[in-house]
Amino acid sequence: MKIMEKLITAFPQNMLDALAIAEAHSFKQPKADIHNIVICGMGGSGIGGKIVSQWVQKEAKIPVLLLQDYDLPNFVNEHSLVIGSSYSGNTEETLAGVKEAKERGAHIIGITSGGEMHSFCLENNYDVVIVPGGNPPRSATAFSIVQLINIFVQLGIIGASNLAEIRNSYDLLINESASIHTLGKEVANFLFGKVGVIYASPQYEAVAIRARQQFNENSKYLSWHHTIPEMNHNELVGWGGGDDRFKVLMLHTNDMNPRNQKRYDITKEIISKKAAGIMEIEAIGNTQIEKSFYFIHLVDWASYYLCDLNKADIMDIKVIDFLKDELSKF
Numbered sequence: 313m314k315i316m317e318k319l320i321t322a323f324p325q326n327m328l329d330a331l332a333i334a335e336a337h338s339f340k341q342p343k344a345d346i347h348n349i350v351i352c353g354m355g356g357s358g359i360g361g362k363i364v365s366q367w368v369q370k371e372a373k374i375p376v377l378l379l380q381d382y383d384l385p386n387f388v389n390e391h392s393l394v395i396g397s398s399y400s401g402n403t404e405e406t407l408a409g410v411k412e413a414k415e416r417g418a419h420i421i422g423i424t425s426g427g428e429m430h431s432f433c434l435e436n437n438y439d440v441v442i443v444p445g446g447n448p449p450r451s452a453t454a455f456s457i458v459q460l461i462n463i464f465v466q467l468g469i470i471g472a473s474n475l476a477e478i479r480n481s482y483d484l485l486i487n488e489s490a491s492i493h494t495l496g497k498e499v500a501n502f503l504f505g506k507v508g509v510i511y512a513s514p515q516y517e518a519v520a521i522r523a524r525q526q527f528n529e530n531s532k533y534l535s536w537h538h539t540i541p542e543m544n545h546n547e548l549v550g551w552g553g554g555d556d557r558f559k560v561l562m563l564h565t566n567d568m569n570p571r572n573q574k575r576y577d578i579t580k581e582i583i584s585k586k587a588a589g590i591m592e593i594e595a596i597g598n599t600q601i602e603k604s605f606y607f608i609h610l611v612d613w614a615s616y617y618l619c620d621l622n623k624a625d626i627m628d629i630k631v632i633d634f635l636k637d638e639l640s641k642f
């Protein structure tokens with residue numbers, strides 16, 4: 313527990329360290345115009361890509377896709393930017409994606425702490441950003457997020473103000489540190505012994521996914537997530553079979569579409585008649601980036617405290633190691 317406590321505590325500082333790394337890098341301009349961007353990444357590396365792809369939707373004039381599989385979409389070609397984000401540098405799905413991107417003539421950039429991704433980029437004269445290694449990938453998300461933002465800024469996909477928002481987010485997390493710890497404990501106590509269901513609006517779906525992943529990996533706790541309004545068209549009916557096994561964590565922000573806000577209120581009323589409880593968390597921050605970082609850090613602490621309640625080993629990933637060992641025989 314002590315190791316992960318230090319790693320979660322270091323999250324705001326990681327943001328500043330990542331900005332320093334970003335400032336030291338300049339990237340080659342692509343030879344051809346970029347018509348689309350594909351971020352290849354899994355787990356703790358991939359979630360950074362999912363978060364950033366949602367942040368840039370309203371500003372980027374080209375589509376940004378997160379790939380979490382082996383095979384690239386057919387549209388990837390010399391007009392594509394493919395970013396391989398692998399913390400260890402040895403994630404097999406991500407490596408498969410960038411190697412296929414090379415065959416397609418795409419412009420490639422790597423983000424890694426070393427491993428085969430680093431070697432691949434050096435051998436092929438691709439830009440690669442090296443981040444500090446040696447920790448669980450789930451604890452290094454700040455590094456991948458900031459490097460992705462910096463790549464997009466340097467290549468003219470988004471404006472430099474996005475980097476300034478990361479600095480503002482650091483200040484927010486430091487200023488709210490005490491309240492984040494208090495609320496994190498409340499969330500852990502609320503979810504303990506129940507099945508957690510996490511709801512958010514579409515622009516914060518990646519944050520909800522990150523929350524689910526942290527509860528899965530840190531707390532050894534099963535949960536699921538969905539978004540409003542999509543869940544109004546399917547999962548809401550499923551709550552007809554809901555009961556006191558379930559508790560609902562609702563991630564609320566003041567930038568919802570007004571129609572989604574109304575849906576949110578009605579949904580909460582319906583579910584309250586079935587679930588054992590509903591806890592609503594209001595984001596703090598002035599922008600989507602600030603609100604997202606607030607949720608991310610809050611849930612990191614909630615997952616830490618829930619692990620303690622579950623008397624689990626927060627660092628244990630034996631089942632993933634077993635999976636990799638079995639795959640190595642294939």
